Amino acid sequence: MDTGPTQGKKQIRVGFYDIEGTIGKGNFAVVKLARHRITKTEVAIKIIDKTQLDPTNLEKVYREVEIMKQLEHPHIVKLYQVMETKNMIYMVCEYASKGEIFDYIARYGRMGEPRARATFAQILSAVEYCHVTGVAHRDLKAENLLLDAQMNVKIADFGFSNRFAPGERLSTWCGSPPYAAPEVFRGKHYAGPEIDVWSLGVVLYVLVCGALPFDGSTLQSLRDRVLSGRFRIPYFMSTDCESLIRKMLVLEPSKRYTIPQIKRHRWMAGTADSICSVIVTRPSSSIQEPNEQILRLMHSLGIDISRTRESLRNSSYDHHAAIYFLLLER
Numbered sequence: 001m002d003t004g005p006t007q008g009k010k011q012i013r014v015g016f017y018d019i020e021g022t023i024g025k026g027n028f029a030v031v032k033l034a035r036h037r038i039t040k041t042e043v044a045i046k047i048i049d050k051t052q053l054d055p056t057n058l059e060k061v062y063r064e065v066e067i068m069k070q071l072e073h074p075h076i077v078k079l080y081q082v083m084e085t086k087n088m089i090y091m092v093c094e095y096a097s098k099g100e101i102f103d104y105i106a107r108y109g110r111m112g113e114p115r116a117r118a119t120f121a122q123i124l125s126a127v128e129y130c131h132v133t134g135v136a137h138r139d140l141k142a143e144n145l146l147l148d149a150q151m152n153v154k155i156a157d158f159g160f161s162n163r164f165a166p167g168e169r170l171s172t173w174c175g176s177p178p179y180a181a182p183e184v185f186r187g188k189h190y191a192g193p194e195i196d197v198w199s200l201g202v203v204l205y206v207l208v209c210g211a212l213p214f215d216g217s218t219l220q221s222l223r224d225r226v227l228s229g230r231f232r233i234p235y236f237m238s239t240d241c242e243s244l245i246r247k248m249l250v251l252e253p254s255k256r257y258t259i260p261q262i263k264r265h266r267w268m269a270g271t272a273d274s275i276c277s278v279i280v281t282r283p284s285s286s287i288q289e290p291n292e293q294i295l296r297l298m299h300s301l302g303i304d305i306s307r308t309r310e311s312l313r314n315s316s317y318d319h320h321a322a323i324y325f326l327l328l329e330r
């Protein structure tokens with residue numbers, strides 16, 4: 001019994017993690033703030049009760065895990081470890097301590113365009129990386145864009161994401177209505193990236209205006225607004241910003257800007273040199289070429305690094321991998 005600083009209050013533990021609080025609750029999942037007992041790093045653990053899920057939603061959870069295992073980018077929440085029991089799945093993830101961009105804007109109001117540009121460039125590099133990796137997020141919205149302690153963007157919640165392949169069409173209705181593309185409202189089939197671009201257009205509008213471009217008191221009135229493709233441009237929005245948003249919120253998917261076109265737009269000028277654009281062209285990862293310095297540090301902690309190498313190679317996402325990723329973070 002740990003009678004240390006908690007003065008006898010029972011520390012709840014999951015694996016090597018001490019639970020410290022609750023960050024959020026979903027219908028079949030709860031997200032807890034926790035701390036790794038060895039590295040003392042804060043993490044966010046998404047705890048899913050499998051017994052509450054029907055086979056379709058269970059399949060979606062496993063797909064989310066598989067997709068998150070594949071993604072490694074500075075502006076995407078990192079998955080460190082997966083633990084599974086008969087009834088539960090525990091996804092140990094990077095903790096974005098400053099919460100949702102949505103709440104940040106609700107509290108501090110719209111961002112000035114320079115701030116919005118820097119934030120949007122981070123979001124864009126993460127989404128481009130997903131598309132290059134063959135993944136469409138499909139639920140991009142201000143509520144899923146988190147901020148870490150350094151105010152960097154961390155995209156969360158790949159619950160709706162899916163792989164897309166050129167030529168293949170997806171059809172599931174997903175995402176949040178104010179961010180959903182017209183073709184999704186029309187129940188049309190779509191490839192994937194172009195509905196993320198529409199949502200990015202809505203996100204950029206929200207960052208700059210602090211309000212949604214399309215809204216409505218009923219789903220029907222919202223749908224009509226989206227399908228009209230008309231939205232208000234406030235007096236304070238620059239013409240360059242308006243021009244970019246109008247190229248993303250295009251009704252016809254084939255005429256909508258692609259991410260490379262967005263990056264070249266004059267409103268985005270000056271963000272191309274950010275580190276992330278380098279990573280997209282060469283998606284190297286610390287999984288394929290483990291960081292030898294971290295392995296040496298683990299060895300000095302008495303941790304078996306041959307087990308760690310094997311765990312990284314097999315994408316086991318077990319305790320060894322978690323310690324490696326957590327030490328890499330610092």
Ligand SMILES: CC1(C)C(=O)N([C@H]2C=Cc3c(O)cccc32)c2nc(Nc3ccccc3)ncc21
Pocket residue numbers: 023024025031044045046077093094095096097098099100143144145146156157
């Ligand atoms: C594991 C993971 C990725 C996750 O599933 N959530 C949940 C939980 C709350 C929530 C939300 O409010 C919006 C999106 C995702 C989520 C996380 N929340 C955080 N930070 C946070 C901090 C203060 C407020 C909200 C979120 N970091 C990592 C995650």
